[in-house]
Amino acid sequence: MGSLLSKTKSSTSSSSKPEKMSTPLAFKHLSGIQTSFKPPLIAHENAFLGDVATSTDATAPISAGFYRLEKGTPLVYEYTYHEMKIIVDGEFDISDETGQKVHAVKGDVFYFPKGSKITFTTETFGLGFFVGQRKEGTA
Known part of the structure; x- marks a missing residue:
């Protein structure tokens, strides 16, 4: 449908520049992956x-992956990039420096702005899928 719209738009355009045809990109x-990928220990x-x-x-890379926390030491993380996270299994207790606290469960979605300092803890385990505006391996 996009190419149909492009052709329609270009045929009515007053510009005489030829339209560039790009190679299709595969997804x-x-x-x-949610059950087979085992993320490495980071802290x-x-x-x-x-x-x-x-x-x-x-110029604007994004990385996606999984974060898992098991019962034990809380993780305090300061974001140097913007991130979105959805809880896909288990539970987290998530807090920030503003005093906001949430008991997060499967299906909850979070936005962590660049510069926020977040504390993650759990009494059992938690698994989150994230998308961050950063290069691969720079979390």
């Missing part, structure tokens, strides 16, 4: 994080 599919004895996909846009 990436990671089958069963303490209980905090795991790993990127599973990263965009190829050098």
Whole structure:
């Protein structure tokens, strides 16, 4: 449908510049990744994080992956980028420096702005899927 709209628009345009045809881009599919991917340990004895996909846009990269926290030491993390996270399993207790506190469960969605300092803890475990505006491996 996009090419139909492009052709319609270009035929009514007063510009005589030829339209560039681009090569189609394939999407990436990671089958069963939520259950098969084991993120590496990043802090303490209980905090795991790993990127599973990263965009190829050098000026505004985005990375996506999984964060898992198990019962134990709380993780205090200061975001140097913007991030969105959806809780996909388990539970987290999430707080910030403003005093806001949330008991997060499966289905909850969060936005962590650049510069926020977030504390994650859990009495059991929690698994979140994130998308962050950063290069691969820079969390």
